[in-house]
Amino acid sequence: MEANATGKTALYRLTVSAMLLALSVILGFFKIPLTQTSEIRLQFLPVAIEGALFGPLYGGILGGLSDILCFIVRPTGAFFPGFTVSAILQGVIYGVVLRRSQTVPRIIAAQTIDCILVSLILTPIWLMLLYGNAFIPIFVGRLPKVLIMFPINVILLSLVIGASRRFIRRPDR
Template identity: 45%
Template sequence: MSKLRNTKTITTAGMLVAIGIVLGFFKVPINNLIEIRFGNLPIAAAGTLMGPVPAAIVGALTDIGGFLVKPTGAFFPGFTLSGIITGIIFGLLLKTDDSSNLSIVRIFIAQLIVTVFVNVLLNGYWLSLLYGKGYAAILIARIPKELIMLPINTLLITAIAKPVRMIGRAAFNN
């Protein structure tokens, strides 16, 4: 918890929140149903640099800040919880003292857990609550999209992992 009082941690988390909010507005459409989004990259970077608690805070504040800057409907705290859980997962699985331990397999496992438990199950549940649709119907619609996005998101995180670790070593001396 003392890390949360560290000025470098607070400023880095703040910058990642700002980057996450801005990146949340950008998407690359693949077709009518699938689009590449970049909002989770700063949460993964926070997990890689600072661990689960700061990454969870970045996940929550990115969701809340994105809503405040550009609301797309009523605020729903379930998606904030999803951001928190995403940060915890990335922080637990991607934070390493040695960058050689941050392999594509490890990144894939972290992204797989986020995809299954957060993107499909939890966010599917939130959507069923919001729209009054059947949970099973939402799951069936989300699974193919998330299966396609899993390797793409893994490669995106892999692309930023090494530079993030280099910055982390310079900034945090770890």
């Protein structure tokens, strides 16, 4: 009996993960370029939901797969594994912070860690390696976008996680 329940849970996780992966890839096509090194994207939302539902391992896997699939389906230049590392890290961050509880303070904490670590530290490093620019100008150029998008992302994530609770149940409940 327990093996059947475990099988159903695994199938459920696989199905939900596949749907979130597809949604993440679709959202990856929609971006609003702001500068040469900065753009607005919503691809993080399904990755954050995956992390919140299934934890950091699944969130990281979905983030990495989403980044790779977006590149395969619609390449926008040479593949750079640093951005895949950032996508994996995003999924892990949301999984660690939001796995147990998806309250607004936790969403703010997850978004803060994501903004600082991924958007303001890792992404400028990757862009520095790719384009040969200095870190500080890239960092300063990204700062306004991060400051503007932070509250928008917190609101979007709060709304999306709240709405997803009605449609997606966690397997451990």
